[in-house]
Amino acid sequence: MDVELEEVAKLLFQDGIPDTWKDNEEFSNYIVQLASCGVEKLGKEGGHLREERTAILDQTRDLAYTNYKTFIHTADCSRTIFKDFTSVESHLEGLSSCLPNLRKSILELPQLMDTCVRNSYYEEALEILAYVRRLEKKHTDIPIIANIVMEVQAGTRLMLSQLLAQLRSPLALPQCLKVIGLLRRLDVFTEPELRLKFLQARDSWFNSVLKGIPKDDSYQHIIKVVEASRVHLFDIVTQYRAIFSDDDMRFSLGDPEVNEQAIFHGWILHKVNQFMKIVERDLERGVGPNLEAVLAQCMFFGQSFSRIGADFRNLLIPLFQKAALLQCEKDIRTANIKFDETLSSFSLMEAPLLSAPSAIQIETQDKTRPPLTLMEFPPLAHYMNGLVAMFNTLRQCCPVATLPQVVAALLELHRLESSGFTSKEEAAFQRMCMVMAQGLLPHINTCLRLLYPLQQISVISGVSVTQLQRENFGQLDIEELLAPIEHLLPKKEEKELSEEMLYSTHLEQTSASPDKQIKRRISHS
Numbered sequence: 001m002d003v004e005l006e007e008v009a010k011l012l013f014q015d016g017i018p019d020t021w022k023d024n025e026e027f028s029n030y031i032v033q034l035a036s037c038g039v040e041k042l043g044k045e046g047g048h049l050r051e052e053r054t055a056i057l058d059q060t061r062d063l064a065y066t067n068y069k070t071f072i073h074t075a076d077c078s079r080t081i082f083k084d085f086t087s088v089e090s091h092l093e094g095l096s097s098c099l100p101n102l103r104k105s106i107l108e109l110p111q112l113m114d115t116c117v118r119n120s121y122y123e124e125a126l127e128i129l130a131y132v133r134r135l136e137k138k139h140t141d142i143p144i145i146a147n148i149v150m151e152v153q154a155g156t157r158l159m160l161s162q163l164l165a166q167l168r169s170p171l172a173l174p175q176c177l178k179v180i181g182l183l184r185r186l187d188v189f190t191e192p193e194l195r196l197k198f199l200q201a202r203d204s205w206f207n208s209v210l211k212g213i214p215k216d217d218s219y220q221h222i223i224k225v226v227e228a229s230r231v232h233l234f235d236i237v238t239q240y241r242a243i244f245s246d247d248d249m250r251f252s253l254g255d256p257e258v259n260e261q262a263i264f265h266g267w268i269l270h271k272v273n274q275f276m277k278i279v280e281r282d283l284e285r286g287v288g289p290n291l292e293a294v295l296a297q298c299m300f301f302g303q304s305f306s307r308i309g310a311d312f313r314n315l316l317i318p319l320f321q322k323a324a325l326l327q328c329e330k331d332i333r334t335a336n337i338k339f340d341e342t343l344s345s346f347s348l349m350e351a352p353l354l355s356a357p358s359a360i361q362i363e364t365q366d367k368t369r370p371p372l373t374l375m376e377f378p379p380l381a382h383y384m385n386g387l388v389a390m391f392n393t394l395r396q397c398c399p400v401a402t403l404p405q406v407v408a409a410l411l412e413l414h415r416l417e418s419s420g421f422t423s424k425e426e427a428a429f430q431r432m433c434m435v436m437a438q439g440l441l442p443h444i445n446t447c448l449r450l451l452y453p454l455q456q457i458s459v460i461s462g463v464s465v466t467q468l469q470r471e472n473f474g475q476l477d478i479e480e481l482l483a484p485i486e487h488l489l490p491k492k493e494e495k496e497l498s499e500e501m502l503y504s505t506h507l508e509q510t511s512a513s514p515d516k517q518i519k520r521r522i523s524h525s
Contacts (some may be wrong), residue, residue, distance in 0.1 A: 106135075107144075110151030117159045122182050125159055128152065129186070160188055167201030168208075176239045192263060195244055199267045202236045206271075210278075218285040219294065225278050226297045230304060233271060237308055240264060272305075272312045276319065283323040291327060295320050334386060342382050384440055388447065433489050437482050445475045 010017075021027045034042065064071065109128055116125040132152045139145045163179050163186075171179070180198065183189065189197060209232060213224045244264075279298060287294050295316075302313035454465045457473065482489065 106148065109148055110155065113152050113155035114158070117155050117162065120162075122159065122163075125155065126182070126185050129156055156186065156188075160186060164197065164201055167198060168205045170205065171239075173235075173239050173242060177243060180243050191244075195240075195263050198240065198243070199236075199263065202239070203267070203271075206232050206236065218282040219287040219290045222279060222282040222287065222294055223297060225275070225282075226294075226301050229271075229275055230301045234304070234308075237268075268308070268310050272310060272315070276312070276315055279316070280319050283319055286327075287323075291320070291323060331386060338382050338386060384443065430489065437478065437489060441476060441478045441481060445478070448475060 034045065037045065109132060113125055113128045113132075116122070116128065129152060132149055135145055136149045160183070163183055166175070166179050176198075180194070183194060183197075206228075209228055210225060213221055213228065215221050279294075283291075283294075298316050298320075299313055302311055302316060305311055454468050454473070457463075457468060458465045461468075463473075
């Protein structure tokens with residue numbers, strides 16, 4: 001405002017100008033307007049202002065009378081707003097005082113959940129989870145609650161992975177019960193899914209045990225696999241039946257299309273098939289002379305599995321039959337090769353006249369010892385040793401063997417060499433055939449009878465011992481084996497005469513001790 005205008009304003013307002021008017025543009029314009037008026041107009045300005053004031057007051061009265069309801073409502077709203085603001089202020093003060101507790105009880109729930117899970121405080125973690133689930137149901141539309149729920153669910157997944165990892169480790173029954181109880185309270189899996197997860201986790205641990213068994217020695221590997229399977233599988237079955245009761249399943253309200261019993265039975269079938277594959281693989285690698293021990297262990301394992309309705313002993317029979325047959329074929333093949341080698345280098349002129357087969361019973365009453373007359377012909381003696389070694393190796397797994405290869409070898413020897421035989425060589429060859437017919441083959445039948453007693457066969461088959469003896473069950477058909485070389489064997493009269501000559505020769509040699517005779521025959525061989 002100019003100095004002149006200020007002077008005018010001071011003349012008009014002798015009590016002073018309010019500070020708020022000094023910067024008011026309308027006030028300044030009005031002072032300028034007054035300064036430009038004449039004396040006459042200035043004299044009338046006071047009346048004009050009074051009239052204008054009266055008109056404004058009248059308008060205000062009319063406006064108040066016309067809109068008094070609005071003014072009353074506005075006053076009520078103002079009073080209500082004031083009260084609301086006062087209430088908001090008090091609530092904000094209360095919220096400010098409760099924020100630390102809110103931060104501890106709500107905002108720190110995810111961190112508290114993670115701490116409990118990582119320190120294995122699973123009971124406390126489940127309480128936090130239950131509280132968060134209640135919050136989620138009540139305040140699903142609040143973003144911060146939704147974020148808290150997501151973070152707590154991450155801790156729940158960590159807890160789930162830790163519990164499943166415990167099931168994949170060595171656990172006793174009480175620990176398994178505790179872990180499954182926690183998994184049930186997590187309410188993540190249905191009952192069939194929980195059964196399946198339990199079997200999968202325990203199966204994973206069991207497979208890790210099997211993988212830790214050394215595979216260098218097939219015999220040690222299969223024995224340890226049988227022992228581990230028998231112990232640990234029974235533990236898993238016991239744990240499963242203690243945790244999941246099939247009686248409870250019948251009264252459950254689960255999916256009727258899900259057969260929960262089939263889950264367990266399918267797992268048992270899977271483990272039996274896995275065990276059979278391991279046995280088959282190790283038997284193919286060979287277990288040496290321990291086939292009988294492996295059979296006994298596997299049969300005991302199969303018998304013990306019958307208590308849970310999974311007797312698989314009948315599945316083992318083809319595997320061990322195959323293994324025994326392979327071992328038998330290998331040993332017989334080795335014996336045949338050695339027989340062919342010794343027979344090709346054997347000279348009939350070197351064969352001494354020792355004793356007849358009938359004299360064996362005079363020398364010894366032990367039926368398990370091979371006939372000493374075999375010492376006269378080393379090829380037959382070596383072959384007998386090979387077969388006896390095969391019998392000792394196989395024992396209970398020994399299959400009934402036949403000897404067509406030996407007969408064919410003797411026939412081939414006679415065919416190739418008979419044209420150049422002297423009378424002494426011809427007689428020695430006939431004696432060798434007779435020793436085979438009356439010494440080697442009967443002793444093999446004796447060994448087979450010891451390996452397969454008729455009493456045990458009678459119990460298994462239900463056929464009487466008398467009938468088995470009459471049918472010559474489990475014995476080599478000597479006549480059929482000797483049919484190809486029957487023409488090379490001495491006739492009945494010649495055979496009796498030969499036996500008498502051999503028997504008299506034996507009587508002449510009785511002055512020497514049996515041990516010295518055996519040593520002499522061995523050195524001569």
